[in-house]
Amino acid sequence: MINKAKKNIVFIFIIFGVIFLLFFILLTPKNREKKAYKIILIPKTVDETNDFWSSLMAGAKLGSKDLDVDLKIIGEKSEENVKGQIKDIEESAKRKPDALIVAPSSYSKMSGNLETITDKGMKLVLIDSVVDKDIAESIVATNNFMAGKKLGELAKTLLNHDDEIGIVAHVMGASTAIERERGIKEGLGKYKDQIADTVFTGSSYDRAYTRTEEMLKKHSNIKVIIGTNEYSAVGAARAIKDQGLAEKVKIVGFDNSIEEIQMLEAGIFQGIVIQKPFNMGYLSIQQTVKILEGEPVEDFLDSGYKMITKDNMYEEENQRLLYPFTRQQ
Amino acid sequence: MKKKKNHRTIFSRFRSIRNTITVAFSTLMILAMLIFLLISWYFTKKSMYENSVNYSYQIIKQVNYDINYYIGYMMNISSIVSKSSDVLQYLYNEDQTEEEIKKEHDRILSQFATIRGSRNDIYNIAAVAKNGHRILNDGTDKFTGYIDIEDESWYKAALSSVEGVSISSSHVQNAIQESYQWVITLSRPLVNYKTKKKDGVFFVDLNYSAISKLCNNNSLGDKGYIFILDKDGKIVYHPKQDLIYGGILSENTKQIMKNKSNSFLSEDGSKLYTVSRSDLTGWTTVGVIYTQELMKNNKQTQILYLLIAMILLLGVTVMSDVISGEITKPIRQLHDSMNLVEEGCFDEANIDVTTDNEVGNLSESFNIMAERIHALMEQNVYEQKQKRKSELKALQAQINPHFLYNTLDSIIWMSEGGKNDEVVLMTSALAKLLRQSISNDKEEVSIAEEINYVKSYMLIQKMRYADKLDYSIKIAPEIESTRIVKLTLQPIVENAIYHGLKYKKTKGNISIEGSKLGENACITISDDGVGMETETLDRIFKKREQTKSNGVGVYNVQKRLKLYYGEEYGISYLSRKGVGTMATITLPIADKKNDKKYDK
Numbered sequence: 001m002i003n004k005a006k007k008n009i010v011f012i013f014i015i016f017g018v019i020f021l022l023f024f025i026l027l028t029p030k031n032r033e034k035k036a037y038k039i040i041l042i043p044k045t046v047d048e049t050n051d052f053w054s055s056l057m058a059g060a061k062l063g064s065k066d067l068d069v070d071l072k073i074i075g076e077k078s079e080e081n082v083k084g085q086i087k088d089i090e091e092s093a094k095r096k097p098d099a100l101i102v103a104p105s106s107y108s109k110m111s112g113n114l115e116t117i118t119d120k121g122m123k124l125v126l127i128d129s130v131v132d133k134d135i136a137e138s139i140v141a142t143n144n145f146m147a148g149k150k151l152g153e154l155a156k157t158l159l160n161h162d163d164e165i166g167i168v169a170h171v172m173g174a175s176t177a178i179e180r181e182r183g184i185k186e187g188l189g190k191y192k193d194q195i196a197d198t199v200f201t202g203s204s205y206d207r208a209y210t211r212t213e214e215m216l217k218k219h220s221n222i223k224v225i226i227g228t229n230e231y232s233a234v235g236a237a238r239a240i241k242d243q244g245l246a247e248k249v250k251i252v253g254f255d256n257s258i259e260e261i262q263m264l265e266a267g268i269f270q271g272i273v274i275q276k277p278f279n280m281g282y283l284s285i286q287q288t289v290k291i292l293e294g295e296p297v298e299d300f301l302d303s304g305y306k307m308i309t310k311d312n313m314y315e316e317e318n319q320r321l322l323y324p325f326t327r328q329q
Numbered sequence: 330m331k332k333k334k335n336h337r338t339i340f341s342r343f344r345s346i347r348n349t350i351t352v353a354f355s356t357l358m359i360l361a362m363l364i365f366l367l368i369s370w371y372f373t374k375k376s377m378y379e380n381s382v383n384y385s386y387q388i389i390k391q392v393n394y395d396i397n398y399y400i401g402y403m404m405n406i407s408s409i410v411s412k413s414s415d416v417l418q419y420l421y422n423e424d425q426t427e428e429e430i431k432k433e434h435d436r437i438l439s440q441f442a443t444i445r446g447s448r449n450d451i452y453n454i455a456a457v458a459k460n461g462h463r464i465l466n467d468g469t470d471k472f473t474g475y476i477d478i479e480d481e482s483w484y485k486a487a488l489s490s491v492e493g494v495s496i497s498s499s500h501v502q503n504a505i506q507e508s509y510q511w512v513i514t515l516s517r518p519l520v521n522y523k524t525k526k527k528d529g530v531f532f533v534d535l536n537y538s539a540i541s542k543l544c545n546n547n548s549l550g551d552k553g554y555i556f557i558l559d560k561d562g563k564i565v566y567h568p569k570q571d572l573i574y575g576g577i578l579s580e581n582t583k584q585i586m587k588n589k590s591n592s593f594l595s596e597d598g599s600k601l602y603t604v605s606r607s608d609l610t611g612w613t614t615v616g617v618i619y620t621q622e623l624m625k626n627n628k629q630t631q632i633l634y635l636l637i638a639m640i641l642l643l644g645v646t647v648m649s650d651v652i653s654g655e656i657t658k659p660i661r662q663l664h665d666s667m668n669l670v671e672e673g674c675f676d677e678a679n680i681d682v683t684t685d686n687e688v689g690n691l692s693e694s695f696n697i698m699a700e701r702i703h704a705l706m707e708q709n710v711y712e713q714k715q716k717r718k719s720e721l722k723a724l725q726a727q728i729n730p731h732f733l734y735n736t737l738d739s740i741i742w743m744s745e746g747g748k749n750d751e752v753v754l755m756t757s758a759l760a761k762l763l764r765q766s767i768s769n770d771k772e773e774v775s776i777a778e779e780i781n782y783v784k785s786y787m788l789i790q791k792m793r794y795a796d797k798l799d800y801s802i803k804i805a806p807e808i809e810s811t812r813i814v815k816l817t818l819q820p821i822v823e824n825a826i827y828h829g830l831k832y833k834k835t836k837g838n839i840s841i842e843g844s845k846l847g848e849n850a851c852i853t854i855s856d857d858g859v860g861m862e863t864e865t866l867d868r869i870f871k872k873r874e875q876t877k878s879n880g881v882g883v884y885n886v887q888k889r890l891k892l893y894y895g896e897e898y899g900i901s902y903l904s905r906k907g908v909g910t911m912a913t914i915t916l917p918i919a920d921k922k923n924d925k926k927y928d929k
Binding site for chain 1: 473500503507509569570574575576577635639643646
């Protein structure tokens with residue numbers, strides 16, 4: 001009899017427990033405190049003076065704050081240091097992050113290293129550039145082909161019928177360089193045969209400067225120069241400016257820096273295609289978190305670009321893109 | 330009669346009232362608790378929301394105040410400079426000597442330097458006249474040649490402003506050579522003292538970071554933020570403005586500008602907006618709090634509430650179990666004692682009535698009822714006993730008329746035949762028989778007395794059947810005094826004669842033997858008659874068997890023996906066809922008459 005009564009009490013308690021548990025579950029917000037994802041970002045360079053990459057890192061940092069991500073940024077001083085970046089990738093893998101975001105500085109030299117990362121179960125997202133193997137969960141980058149095409153189309157309008165074109169490209173073998181060049185040629189259309197020379201600068205102002213000088217000496221008929229990134233474009237522009245060729249040789253280029261803007265204002269640049277590195281950084285974090293949450297994501301996420309010419313550079317919208325506020329902070 | 334409908338109540342599934350009460354109590358308590366929890370939850374949430382709105386509003390107001398203070402300060406400075414005679418003379422007096430101009434220039438520059446020295450958040454300070462006279466910062470910085478200052482929006486705004494001062498939204502100052510800074514431009518029209526026309530602009534560029542710092546210094550939770558809109562709803566400052574300009578993020582500025590109240594929730598309810606407007610700048614300071622963050626604090630309160638409710642419920646459950654146990658205790662006692670009554674134990678069935686309520690009354694009534702039943706039962710048993718006694722007496726009083734007739738007939742025949750001695754013998758035996766059967770004041774007699782009675786009977790029978798019947802009696806002396814129910818042996822002997830010997834062609838023998846067997850006395854009546862078949866035996870034990878016996882059938886004898894001495898005592902028969910029958914009567918020697926209590 002007593003035993004039975006005890007059983008009853010236990011039964012009642014169990015019912016209570018269940019009721020409370022249900023209540024608790026119903027009232028507890030769905031998104032409970034989850035563990036912060038560990039993500040390591042390896043940009044091509046962590047050079048603070050580089051507007052593009054510092055803006056990208058700022059975007060990534062904001063993204064990590066917004067999405068509660070434990071973000072670490074590891075990188076080299078120079079974009080050209082492929083070996084250094086490979087070492088960084090290997091060391092990052094040892095820290096066992098949930099995901100790696102990499103801007104590969106070479107199209108072909110590090111795909112093997114990146115593959116071992118994905119083999120170990122870490123997620124890989126590529127930003128800005130790609131590699132020769134399709135191993136990334138997603139790519140967040142400027143649509144370099146389309147951006148290059150835009151620039152090519154602009155260059156086309158600057159050409160007289162038999163003028164030659166010189167391309168000052170950045171790193172040989174980098175996917176961005178390849179894609180941009182492809183886009184430029186597409187944009188030039190039939191004028192692409194007028195490309196007299198393509199030089200590689202290894203993302204260095206000085207080399208871009210000297211290579212442009214050499215190129216202009218060799219091909220005196222070059223009337224339009226296209227720079228495929230900030231180093232290349234600015235280096236080339238400096239050379240043209242110093243040689244007093246600003247009136248004769250027109251230049252268009254990629255990316256955005258104060259010097260580039262000044263030269264755009266001064267009429268040395270005819271137009272620049274600017275990317276949205278802040279967006280790229282932010283979106284890469286957002287995309288990576290989505291992947292880690294198991295949500296479906298697009299294979300390629302375009303972070304956007306914008307063609308800026310002297311005519312539209314003072315428009316408010318373009319001002320905001322040209323002078324990212326993060327630079328001033 | 331109409332059958333009562335078998336209603337199942339809500340509680341009928343429970344097997345005890347105690348559980349019913351416990352469950353009912355607990356259920357009510359849970360309901361009450363849940364209602365209480367929901368209400369307190371609702372109000373806690375509401376008050377938390379209101380507190381947050383208040384808190385946020387205070388912060389926003391403070392930020393707004395700081396900005397106003399800051400801008401107001403700058404306005405005062407600009408007002409002093411823009412009206413200073415040095416500036417106006419320098420810009421508009423064309424008739425001065427170069428020395429005078431240089432002196433004015435130096436004085437203005439030192440004034441600018443003082444202002445710039447006191448506030449490091451001033452980027453540029455300049456006066457620009459339409460006539461081409463300009464003065465900027467420390468005199469070394471130059472205006473850019475790429476744009477026309479008079480086309481700049483802040484320049485136009487200053488000239489067209491009614492208040493005499495204009496504050497721009499955040500923008501990049503393009504007018505200064507090789508400088509591209511995010512600033513807020515405070516501009517005032519300069520009035521040519523000669524023509525009394527607005528003929529130029531004085532402006533101060535304020536470091537935009539000063540504003541962003543004011544906003545950043547105040548936090549609204551971990552993720553909350555503050556941003557500023559200008560009077561057209563354009564963003565002056567936003568902590569994530571790069572995302573907004575990059576097209577990733579958007580802020581519902583239209584709703585903010587449209588909204589008249591100090592706070593509102595975003596459409597999906599995820600953000601709480603608090604708004605404060607400034608008349609001085611025309612700007613709107615907006616605070617954003619994520620409601621999810623508010624609820625984080627609320628969750629702690631919820632958990633506390635739940636815990637308290639849990640503990641209370643546990644307590645209530647235990648208490649209600651104890652209370653229900655106490656309430657139902659008299660009922661359980663009643664139930665137990667009813668079980669006792671069912672089993673016939675009236676003596677222990679009495680309940681102590683401790684309460685004065687319905688159950689107490691019930692118990693009292695039950696006690697009375699049980700007593701009444703007990704009394705009735707005892708009376709019934711007593712009456713039954715009396716009835717049996719009187720029945721027995723009536724039976725004992727009877728002598729079978731056939732037997733009497735036959736005996737008397739035999740006496741007549743004998744007297745006619747002149748057999749006087751035998752007549753005397755038989756008549757005296759008959760008289761003895763009659764006397765013994767009449768003297769029925771006692772129920773029990775000694776075995777010796779009973780044997781005497783049987784002897785008288787046997788004598789008569791032997792004389793009647795003469796050569797056909799013989800008998801022997803052998804009783805052990807130690808059982809002679811043993812009490813036996815009266816008229817036990819005679820019916821069995823009669824039975825032996827009528828069922829056993831009567832059908833025998835030759836002379837039959839009846840032998841009666843009595844001996845002590847352990848604690849019992851054993852009397853066997855055996856005959857060497859035809860024996861009985863099983864069904865005849867069965868018939869003997871059947872009630873009211875119609876024989877020409879003395880009236881007291883074997884059935885009655887058996888019944889009386891068992892009644893008097895108990896179930897283990899009585900008659901048992903052993904019979905074999907053609908060999909004979911043996912009846913054994915077992916009696917207790919000790920005087921343990923369990924009918925004593927009935928006699929009381």
